[in-house]
Amino acid sequence: MTRVDDAGKNWEEARVEAAVKRIVASLTPGAKPGALKRATRLEADLGWDKWYKLKVIKPIRKRLHEALEDNVVLYEVKTVGDLVKYVWSRMDEPAAAR
Amino acid sequence: MVALLLVAASGAGAQSSRRWGVEVGHSYSSAKALHQPATFALSVGSSVTTDIQAGVLAGGPIWPGASLEIGLRTLTGSTRTKAEREYGAMVRGYTLIGEWVNALSGEYEADGGFDVQKGVIAAEVSPLGEMRWCLGVRCARSRLQWRPWLGVGVGNSFRGERALAEPEGHAFLRVYLRGEVSWAPRENLELNLESTGWYLSRGSAGRTNTAASLSFEVWKGFSLTAKGQVGCAPPRFGYDRSVSVGVGWVRRRDGQGAGRG
Numbered sequence: 001m002t003r004v005d006d007a008g009k010n011w012e013e014a015r016v017e018a019a020v021k022r023i024v025a026s027l028t029p030g031a032k033p034g035a036l037k038r039a040t041r042l043e044a045d046l047g048w049d050k051w052y053k054l055k056v057i058k059p060i061r062k063r064l065h066e067a068l069e070d071n072v073v074l075y076e077v078k079t080v081g082d083l084v085k086y087v088w089s090r091m092d093e094p095a096a097a098r
Numbered sequence: 099m100v101a102l103l104l105v106a107a108s109g110a111g112a113q114s115s116r117r118w119g120v121e122v123g124h125s126y127s128s129a130k131a132l133h134q135p136a137t138f139a140l141s142v143g144s145s146v147t148t149d150i151q152a153g154v155l156a157g158g159p160i161w162p163g164a165s166l167e168i169g170l171r172t173l174t175g176s177t178r179t180k181a182e183r184e185y186g187a188m189v190r191g192y193t194l195i196g197e198w199v200n201a202l203s204g205e206y207e208a209d210g211g212f213d214v215q216k217g218v219i220a221a222e223v224s225p226l227g228e229m230r231w232c233l234g235v236r237c238a239r240s241r242l243q244w245r246p247w248l249g250v251g252v253g254n255s256f257r258g259e260r261a262l263a264e265p266e267g268h269a270f271l272r273v274y275l276r277g278e279v280s281w282a283p284r285e286n287l288e289l290n291l292e293s294t295g296w297y298l299s300r301g302s303a304g305r306t307n308t309a310a311s312l313s314f315e316v317w318k319g320f321s322l323t324a325k326g327q328v329g330c331a332p333p334r335f336g337y338d339r340s341v342s343v344g345v346g347w348v349r350r351r352d353g354q355g356a357g358r359g
Contacts, residue, residue, distance in 0.1 A: 029229055030238030047236025047243055047282070050129050051199050052227040055234075070194045071165035075119065075158050 003091035007065035011091060016064065017084045023059045024080055027052075038081030053077060066090040118158030124292075124309055124325075125153035126169030126188060128247070130278035131292040134311040135323050139175070139342055148175040149342070151327075166191050173331075174210060182338055183210025184331060199224045201247075207333035214263055215256040216333045218272065222249030241283050247276040265335055271299035286315035298335075305330040 002010045021033040028046045042048045057068050066087055077083050123132035132155060139149040150172060157167035166189065173184040190203035201222045208215045224247045227234025236243040251272040255263040266272075276294040291310040298305065307329030313321040328339040 027229060027235070029232075029235065047241075049227070049234045049243060049245060049278075051224065051245070052234035054194055054199070055226050057194075070192075071159035074165060074192075 002094060003088065004094055005065040005091050006067070009065065010094070011064070013084070013088055016088050016091075019064055020056075020060070020084050020087060021080060023056055023063065024083070026059070027055050036080050038079065038084060040080045041078055042080070042083075043078070050074060056083065060087060118156055120154060120156045122152065122154045124151055124311065125171045126155040126167075126186075127153070127171070127294075128276060128278045128292050129245075130280055130290045131309060133280065133288070133290045134292070134309060134325065135313065135321075137325060137342060137344070139177070139344065147177040149177040149340070150175045151325075178210065180210035180213075181334060181336060184208070184333065185210075194226075197226050199226060201249075209334050213257075214333045216253050216263070216266070216270075217256060218251045218253035218332075220249050220251030220272070222247045222276075224248075236280075236282065240281075242279070242281050244277060244279045247278075249274050249276065262334070265298050265303070265305070267299070273297045286321075288313050288315075296332075296335075305335045307331040 002012050021036045025031040025033040053073050061067055121132050124134035125131040137151040153171035155169040159165045169188045171186040185208045188205040193200045203220050205218045229235055232242045234245050253270050255268045274294055274296045279291045281289040289312045293308040295306045309327040311325040313323045315321040324343045326341045330337050
């Protein structure tokens with residue numbers, strides 16, 4: 001199953017997850033994408049504070065072409081899996097994108 | 099003297115989407131103050147006295163792109179005189195502009211006898227974060243994390259004699275710098291500190307206040323906690339210091355401690 005980002009690029013959920021993990025790892029001291037799980041908590045496990053979570057918005061807009069809402073990231077995204085699900089939910093079904 | 103100390107920091111988990119969450123800690127003034135346990139201390143000696151230090155913060159999205167936080171805080175109990183007690187209530191909103199977090203808040207402050215009551219509207223900013231400097235994110239080696247806030251507030255003393263509202267007048271301006279620091283050398287050991295320095299208008303000297311706690315989690319969020327506070331806090335900015343040690347329980351909105359949500 002694939003979805004389409006705002007730039008018209010097709011994504012599978014596994015590729016979205018891999019891209020999100022690369023972004024999260026790039027923002028975390030000493031972290032590697034392969035070591036991250038969907039259940040990894042951004043604050044408790046990775047040491048991000050509440051506001052640092054907003055750092056993901058710009059790279060996700062750049063690489064996955066999706067605009068995330070600040071308050072959803074602040075209050076509803078707690079794990080890597082939450083972030084993957086949020087980005088995936090922002091993408092369009094192929095039929096809807098046409 | 100036999101002292102029984104109960105320390106608790108709790109928060110309702112907010113795992114569901116589009117729901118507000120509630121956190122409880124030392125104060126709503128910053129994330130690290132909320133991560134310091136709320137304290138209820140009962141001292142039994144020649145007389146029974148209590149000391150309560152607590153803050154609660156409820157927050158969440160109100161509509162797409164906007165969020166709001168509402169908080170209450172108190173330093174009270176029979177151990178403190180009326181002048182030493184503090185009450186506060188606050189509403190705060192945030193926006194993200196570029197790489198900066200911007201907050202606008204309105205706060206009500208009062209002392210224990212409500213002889214001094216102040217209202218303050220404040221704006222403050224903090225950078226989103228920087229990995230190299232441990233700003234907003236825990237450094238892998240030092241296990242340190244910190245965040246600065248620069249703020250300016252304008253306010254008014256609602257009632258009370260001018261002498262009671264000092265060092266601020268009936269109308270006042272505050273410029274302040276607040277630092278939040280946490281250090282977690284081990285998974286179950288964490289030091290949280292919040293320190294604020296104010297420059298007060300009318301040519302009065304500056305004031306500082308620092309609150310810190312060291313918590314060692316022993317089982318599913320239950321922890322041994324040492325807590326200290328020193329400095330001059332609003333609304334009266336009178337000097338105060340305290341140290342306490344006790345048993346705590348931590349449950350946070352972000353899923354740390356026992357509060358996985």
